[in-house]
Each structure stands twice: as C-alpha cells, then as structure tokens.
Amino acid sequence: MSAPVLQLDKVCIRYPGAPADAVRGVSFDLRRGETLGLVGESGSGKSTLAAATMGLLPAGTAVQGAIRFEGRALFSEITDQQLRRLRGRRIGTISQDPFTALNPVMRIGTQLDALLHWTHDRPKKDRMARIETMLERVGLSDPKVRMAQYPHQMSGGILQRISIAAAMLAEPTLLIADEPTTALDATTEAQILGIMAEAKATLDGATLFITHDMSVVERLCDRIAVLYAGELVETGTVREVLDAPQHPYTRALLDCDPARITEPTRRLPTIEGTVPPIHKRPDGCIFAPRCPAAIARCHAEAPERHELGPRRSAACHLASPTPVTP
Numbered sequence: 364m365s366a367p368v369l370q371l372d373k374v375c376i377r378y379p380g381a382p383a384d385a386v387r388g389v390s391f392d393l394r395r396g397e398t399l400g401l402v403g404e405s406g407s408g409k410s411t412l413a414a415a416t417m418g419l420l421p422a423g424t425a426v427q428g429a430i431r432f433e434g435r436a437l438f439s440e441i442t443d444q445q446l447r448r449l450r451g452r453r454i455g456t457i458s459q460d461p462f463t464a465l466n467p468v469m470r471i472g473t474q475l476d477a478l479l480h481w482t483h484d485r486p487k488k489d490r491m492a493r494i495e496t497m498l499e500r501v502g503l504s505d506p507k508v509r510m511a512q513y514p515h516q517m518s519g520g521i522l523q524r525i526s527i528a529a530a531m532l533a534e535p536t537l538l539i540a541d542e543p544t545t546a547l548d549a550t551t552e553a554q555i556l557g558i559m560a561e562a563k564a565t566l567d568g569a570t571l572f573i574t575h576d577m578s579v580v581e582r583l584c585d586r587i588a589v590l591y592a593g594e595l596v597e598t599g600t601v602r603e604v605l606d607a608p609q610h611p612y613t614r615a616l617l618d619c620d621p622a623r624i625t626e627p628t629r630r631l632p633t634i635e636g637t638v639p640p641i642h643k644r645p646d647g648c649i650f651a652p653r654c655p656a657a658i659a660r661c662h663a664e665a666p667e668r669h670e671l672g673p674r675r676s677a678a679c680h681l682a683s684p685t686p687v688t689p
C-alpha cells in the first residue's frame with residue numbers, strides 16, 4: 364500500500380517565545396481519496412497544523428514529532444526549498460480570505476498563469492485554455508472576462524471561486540482548505556461548499572478541510588479529527604464519530620451545531636466555560652473542567668488514546684477499556 368498523503372506522528376509545536384506548546388502530540392493520517400475535517404473551537408490548533416504542513420510557521424517555531432508528505436518527513440527529508448516548490452504544485456491551499464490570497468495589482472489571468480510556471484515552455488494558448496477550463500469548473504461562466512480583471516473588481520464569492528481554481532490548477536496531491544467560507548454570506552457559502560464538493564471529487568489526492576462547523580464536515584468529509592486545546596481528542600470516519608461520538612467534547616460540539624437543533628429554541632446552546640490558555644492546561648484531562656461527564660479520575664490523570672477500531676480513537680477515560688500502546 365502506498366504511503367499516506369499526509370501523516371502526523373506525535374506532532375508538538377511551540378511558537379517562538381511561547382510558554383507552552385500550541386499543539387501537543389497530535390497523530391493522524393490522510394490517505395489518497397480521503398477528505399479529513401479538522402475541527403475544534405478557536406485556538407485549538409487547526410491553523411497551526413495547516414501552517415506546519417505547508418512549512419509556513421514563523422521562523423524559530425519548534426516542531427517535534429514527524430509530519431510526512433507522501434512518506435517523506437518535512438524539515439528533514441524535504442528541505443524548505445523543496446517544500447516551497449511543493450506548495451502550489453503538489454500542495455494546494457485555499458485560505459479564509461481570498462482577498463489576501465491573491466495579488467491586488469496583477470490581473471487574474473496573469474496570476475493563474477504564474478502558478479503554471481513549470482509549463483511555461485508550452486504554448487501560451489494551451490495554458491490559457493487550461494485556466495479557462497478550470498474557471499468554468501468553479502462555476503464562472505465568463506472566464507475570459509475574469510482573467511482580464513483585477514481582484515478588487517470582484518465580490519468575495521467570485522474571488523473564493525478563483526482561489527479554488529488556483530489551488531486546483533496544478534492538480535495537487537494534497538489540498539488544504541482553511542475555513543474557506545468564513546468570510547462569505549450564507550448563500551455564497553452554500554455555493555462555495557458545492558464547488559468544494561465537486562473539486563474534491565475530481566482531485567486525485569486528499570483534502571484537509573479545516574472548519575469549526577460540524578454540518579460542513581458531514582457534507583464534505585469522509586473522516587474527522589477533533590482538536591481541543593491543541594490535542595487530538597477523537598478521530599474516525601465521519602459516520603462513526605457523528606453517529607456515536609465517544610468524547611464528551613465531540614458530543615458538546617454536536618449539541619451546539621445549529622443544523623442539529625430540532626426543538627424551537629430562543630438561544631443557541633454553547634459549551635460552558637472556555638478553552639484553557641496553552642500555559643494553563645489543567646492537570647488530568649484537558650477537557651475535564653468543562654466536561655459534564657467528568658469523574659474524579661479525569662481531574663487527576665490525563666487519558667491515553669483509546670483505540671476503538673481501525674483508525675478510530677478517543678482520548679477519554681470513559682471511551683474504551685483498551686488503551687493503545689504508543
């Protein structure tokens with residue numbers, strides 16, 4: 364069997380000057396054909412993991428453990444220079460804000476053509492045709508007009524379509540989408556999610572989809588990894604985790620999902636309390652202070668990762684009697 368597209372093995376990340384790790388001991392893998400939803404509240408470490416995978420952490424950030432892209436470890440087997448080349452070609456990215464992702468003083472066509480720089484020995488008309496086809500695939504019926512325009516001449520929704528086209532142009536092996544609909548209104552969000560669903564179906568690779576929205580995960584992802592305060596608390600297939608969540612934090616996230624609320628309510632439920640700052644993690648289980656199911660042991664002893672099935676685990680004392688040997 365070929366190596367996973369992306370594999371994280373006990374990854375710890377500490378920003379320069381930070382008093383503690385922002386990400387602690389996170390392990391998961393992502394295989395060809397899969398879309399993994401990385402979920403968690405603000406500050407749980409989702410963007411930090413994405414930045415690490417793209418080699419875009421600030422200088423001086425300490426990364427421990429291993430991040431492997433197609434079996435090769437970033438930082439040791441893949442140099443910074445090689446990673447820069449992989450970004451844009453083998454690793455495509457879609458960010459929260461399409462305005463910052465695109466160059467404001469370059470026409471869209473010129474920017475997209477620059478992304479195909481390694482094909483510049485081929486006739487320009489072939490490259491333009493490829494760009495036009497990609498723009499049509501993301502639902503833009505007038506690709507030639509868009510290619511002649513600058514980013515400021517377009518709405519956020521159109522720009523996000525162009526960002527998706529830019530990320531897909533090189534047919535990447537790994538597509539990383541970091542909350543790609545956060546900056547958009549609800550109607551545009553629905554359209555962009557539809558385009559993302561089509562994009563991932565045509566991709567001969569894997570997608571890492573960062574979101575805090577469980578209904579987006581349900582719609583777009585095959586697998587899910589739930590992060591809390593920088594730690595992986597539960598993972599499995601979307602059906603396994605959403606149908607039978609084993610970690611109380613996953614259950615709480617699902618209870619707060621507006622799409623799942625069936626009874627009329629005046630206020631959306633929230634999870635009591637706040638995520639602890641990285642340097643004030645409690646003893647025992649990190650979620651224990653907010654956990655409605657916590658027992659005395661949870662406040663005293665950090666749970667191990669409990670294997671609940673193939674590639675299915677939860678870090679909770681109450682999840683399973685069989686701990687995984689690290």
Ligand SMILES: Nc1ncnc2c1ncn2[C@@H]1O[C@H](COP(=O)(O)OP(=O)(O)OP(=O)(O)O)[C@@H](O)[C@H]1O
Nearest residue numbers: 378381385404405406407408409410411412421641
């Ligand atoms: N450049 C940085 N320098 C120092 N600490 C940082 C930096 N970026 C993020 N952090 C810290 O790392 C932790 C994880 O943040 P991160 O942005 O990865 O979380 P997130 O889950 O992506 O949140 P959000 O959904 O708000 O983007 C937080 O405690 C955050 O304050």
